Amino acid sequence: MEKLYAKSGPEWTSLEDHLLHVAFAAKAFAKHLKKNEELAYKGAILHDIGKAHPAFQERLFSNARKSKTFRHEISSLFFLSIFPADEYEVLIEMIIGHHKSVKNDAGEKGLLDLEKGYDYLDYHLGKWEEWSVKAIELLNNLGIHASTITKAQALQNIDFVITYCKKKTKERGYSEWRGLLMGADHFASAVINDTEKHIKKAFKNPNLCFFNRTSALYPLSLIDNFRSEKKHTIVVACTGAGKTDYLFKRCKGRVFYTLPFQASINAMFKRVAHSLKDTNPELDIRVLHAASCVVKRKNDEEEESVLQSLFGSSIKILTPHQLAAIAFGMKGYEALLLDLNSCDIILDEIHTYSGISQSIVLKLIEILKANDCRIHIGTATMPTILYKKIIELLGNDVLETSLSDEELDKFNRHRVFKINSFEDANQIISNSTTHNEKVLIVLNTVDKAQQVYDLIKESYPEIDKLLLHSRFRRCDRNEKELDLIGLDNEGNPIQTFNTSNKACIVVSTQIVEVSLDISFDVMITETAPLDALIQRFGRINRKRTTENAETIKDVFVIAPPESTKDAKPYDIEILKRTFNVLSNGEILKERELQQKIDTVFTEINFLKIEEHAVFKSDGRISIDKLTHSREPILMQLLEIDSVSCIRESDQDEYENSYFERRLELEIPVRYFSVCKMNQSEKGNKPFIIPDKAYDLEKGLFVKEIKEENFNSKFQIL
Secondary structure (H helix, E strand, O other), rough: OOOOOOOOOOOOOEEHHHHHHHHHHHHHHHHHOOOHHHHHHHHHHHHHHHHHHHHHHHHOOOOOOOOOOOOOOHHHHHHHOOOOHHHHHHHHHHOOOOOOOOOOOOOOHHHHHHHOOOOOOHHOOOOOOHHHHHHHHHHHHHHOOOHHHOOOHHHHHHHHHHHHHHOOOOOOOOOOOHHHHHHHHHHHHHHHHHHHOOOOHOOOOOOOOHHHHOOOOHHHOOOOOHOOOEEEEEEOOOOEEEEEEHHHHHHOOOEEEOOHHHHHHHHHHHHHHHHHHOOOOOOOEEEEOOOOOOOOOOOOHHHHHHHOOOOOOOOEEEEEHOOOOOOOOOOOOHHHHHHHHOOEEEEEHHOOOOOHHHHHHHHHHHHHOOOEEEEEEEEEOOHHHHHHHHHHHOOOOOEEEEEOHHHHHHHEEEEEEEEEEHHHHHHHHHHHHHOOOEEEEEEEOOOHHHHHHHHHHHHOOOEEEEEEOOOOOHHHHHHHHHHHHOOOOOOOOOOOOOHHHEEEEEEEEEHHHOOOOOOOOOEEOOOOOOOHHHHHHOOOOOOOOOOOOOEEEEEEEOOOOOHHHHHHOOOOOHHHHHHHHHOOOOOHHHHHHHHHHHHHHHOOOOOOOOOOOEEEEOOOOOOOOOOOOOOOOHHHHHOOEEEEEEEEEHHHHHHHOOOHHHHOEEEEOOOOHHHHOOEEOOOOEEEOOHHHHEOOOOOEEEEHHOHOOOOOOOOOO
């Protein structure tokens, strides 16, 4: 028989292999979810059999766009009557929507969308008598007893599918079978020939005994109430008190650990992987954020890095925005809900979220609780009004933990000075570098950070310096983070920046606020909301030992701007109240922080996202079954880097590389900054930007993303 393919280059996976791999995964997932394994196997074998169609096979070998839409899911369901009638409904739910919404799909390519257009059934049948024979032969090879199906039977089958989908999309809710198949298909497509090997590591609870360590320097490590039978947790403690260990000790199963920024989750991934390697020799730990960054682990086989977003990891480290798919019913939300069910969810540094992000996190707490998850919340600071709202959502089954005033007094580490502008910091920087100190400068926007970095380069040519923000190619960003942290893969110092013995200057945005394990000597920072500002201070004088526990170091806070526009991305009134509540020239006392926080945050606007959320506060589900929402909802609500772009000179390498290298070449960016640019058809379909808009040292220049800046040698004539 002529070889049929499911995937084009560089993998060139045969259709038979792909169906088998998805079937392995589907059976394993069904077993974990206590569903019918044999039915899961059948759906997995059937789901892509439509790829045997000549239109699909021709498309794999051609880059030309087809004028007509071909959806292999439709052609797969022509074979429905091979199976018993009592299995039809489950098989339909697994197959018809495993790529597209059945209706109102973003590309108008769902089954019920296509009914509005051309005679799609005739096109999807094609030369039925020829290609269906190959599909039937393949089904028999894979253990599905199948005989010839006539064209009339095929049309009868799809008529049943259409009727069922029209009925189902009038119901509200979601299909677990659809989620199961999507999870299995994604898993097998990622690891290809090693599906069986990786499945064996899925759904394993991690051994977290490492986090039972104790030290007088970390007061939370000495508190043994973590053994409480209360289901949920909320712990408020300052940076360096042992919060991460405490949160992990509260976990009983697989763990989803959330942090707000890419830099913080990359750093936490490395930290946790290193900590648990001895007690978990085959630990399946993954990292995932809005842009699906890859962090390579020592001795990992190459394909393992493509498992980042997949079902069944023992520990997954990500941002809450990655979980937002479940709140908004975005593509793949059913699979994510199944994966999250009954797991431990750590929401760390929850105070960093504001506005819409804060509303999303609160909505997630509501949904996760309903999904039988154990929710553990950690924060350094939190307005009382927010604390009360979280307790209201979690109910009475919550273990509440905080430090005493006496313990808090041991964490007084910073003296705050107010300055009027960055120009006032010039002498401070000069004096600090003269005394061989490490200086951290934090700005609130990428543009401002790039401008200040230029000034530092000009003024301090001989001093080691680094610029870090979110808009670098991921390969460049990872190198910068490694340089900043100053440790090799084994945790040994490499004498750069954080572990260097000489003066250095790092300019950054707020991405340094959370979980980057660095300890500098002096900070100059723009005013941020007080809770975030305190987190920034945590990168100064961070390392506590018995010798330096009482050391105080200086932080300099620049007065907020006058205009609302210049205050972005923050609220100008919050910035002004923050600056006013700080005492100039005095030690910032940890025991007084709560009062200061509540002075700044007199009210919290719990912005309503109910109209967009598909899981309502009253328990209703508002989304139609077998559908998902269009992704731009999240892009419009959040000002986050929600898509990717690549340099024009990287396009050829990107389109001819494997998954891992493609991710390394991508630059996270906001949709509206690049939406007018062309997109690649490969990988994550990144937008193509001119080389002139990117610099290895300074990153992406959004203002230079325009047509006239493209290099003609990279353009197709």
